Amino acid sequence: MRNDTLNALILRHGDRMLQDAGWPPCVDMMQIAPETMPGWSVATGSLDAAQILALVTHLCQPLTYGRAGLLTASARRLAGTPARLYLYPAKGFMPPEKLADVQTLHLPYAQEWLTAAECDDLLAFLKASLTQIAEIVRLDAHRLAAALKPSVTPRLLDRRFGDWRVLADEYEHENWLDENDTDVLDAVLDAVLVRGARFCPILLTVVNERREEIEAAGVITDMLHFPGDPARRWLDRRVLREVVSEARATPAQTE
Numbered sequence: 001m002r003n004d005t006l007n008a009l010i011l012r013h014g015d016r017m018l019q020d021a022g023w024p025p026c027v028d029m030m031q032i033a034p035e036t037m038p039g040w041s042v043a044t045g046s047l048d049a050a051q052i053l054a055l056v057t058h059l060c061q062p063l064t065y066g067r068a069g070l071l072t073a074s075a076r077r078l079a080g081t082p083a084r085l086y087l088y089p090a091k092g093f094m095p096p097e098k099l100a101d102v103q104t105l106h107l108p109y110a111q112e113w114l115t116a117a118e119c120d121d122l123l124a125f126l127k128a129s130l131t132q133i134a135e136i137v138r139l140d141a142h143r144l145a146a147a148l149k150p151s152v153t154p155r156l157l158d159r160r161f162g163d164w165r166v167l168a169d170e171y172e173h174e175n176w177l178d179e180n181d182t183d184v185l186d187a188v189l190d191a192v193l194v195r196g197a198r199f200c201p202i203l204l205t206v207v208n209e210r211r212e213e214i215e216a217a218g219v220i221t222d223m224l225h226f227p228g229d230p231a232r233r234w235l236d237r238r239v240l241r242e243v244v245s246e247a248r249a250t251p252a253q254t255e
Contacts, residue, residue, distance in 0.1 A: 005175040005199075007034045009144050012185040013193075014041050014137045021133060022058035024051050029137065032089055032102055039141025042089040042102045043130045049078040052085055056122070059129055071125055074118045081113055087130070099138060100131045140193055147192045147199045148175065156202060157231050163210040164247065166240075168220075168231065171203035175221045188224060197224045204239055206247040216246035 014029030027045035031038065047055065056075040060068035086106045096102050105127050110119040150170035157168035177184055191197035202220040207213070218239040225234035 003034070003038060003145075003148075003174075005177045006038055006141075006145055006148055007031060008177050008179045008181070009185055009189060009192075010034075010039055010041065010137060010141050011179060012182065013140060013144070013189055014043075014133065016186070016189070017133045017136060018043065021129060022055055023129075024055065026051070027087060029134075030089065033095065037095075038145060039138040040096075040099065040102060041134050041137050042104075043087045043134070044089070045087050047085045047087075049081050049083045052083070053079050055126070059125070070118075071122060074114055074122045077113045077118075083107060083110070083113060085126070099134055100127070103127055103130050103134065105130075144189075144192060147197065150200055151198070156225070157235075160209065163208055164215070165207045165209050167203075167205045167207065168235070169203050169205070170198070170200040171219060173201035173203070173219050173221065175199065175201060177222060184222070191224050191226075195226070197226050199224055202234070204243050206243050208247075215250045216243040218243040218246075 010031060011029050018027055018029065019025065023043070024045075024047060026047065027043050029041045030044045031041050033040055053072075053075040056071055060071050063071075084107075086108070088104050088106075090096065090102055090104045105123045107119060107123060114122070150172060154170035155167070156170065157166065159166045177188070179185075188197075188199055192199060199222075202223065202225075204218045204220060205214055206216045208215050220234070220236040220239050223234050223236060
């Protein structure tokens, strides 16, 4: 199964965390191995001297005065210069062992404005911020992935109407969100990570109990639901009508 929706959720989560932490919109999250290790992410982009100063000033707010003063003083020395900070994934032949190994920060010609110690301190400070964000995204990716897969108790509905039984089960299937659906992605992230919602597709099946045959089936996608919710809160009436119509159109077999 493709995991396009999971990737979109992870990237959106990372981008939101970057912005909440004070990083400018020109910095985005990128996954390094979305197919094999979803959630391992790295920040990419570049910042000019003014953006570096604004970011460092913001990130230094919770620090003690001495530490904050040294870092902001270094950032101020870059103001008005062509200094530019580049963020990109580390290059290597083998996958990284630690998340911190993934992120690279590079400040070309830094020696023109900073001492080696000042440059190392400033880059380490900024990298620590990115690593903290990436670690949260990595851990939350596990929760997002679990919410998109069938749970250990996938049955959500079991109703009988005469000879027909309507079943609803969480189902291994792809949702259809992508990175352009930002409002929906935000709603799903908040529901799953804050309120414990599920975002797994649901298979609706109509079974003829007398003939012991499946008469029709359909999949409900892109539907949030919470454990214990009544069916009326998540049941897609359009899909239900389609499977019921298909079941009714199935020719009756002569016993």
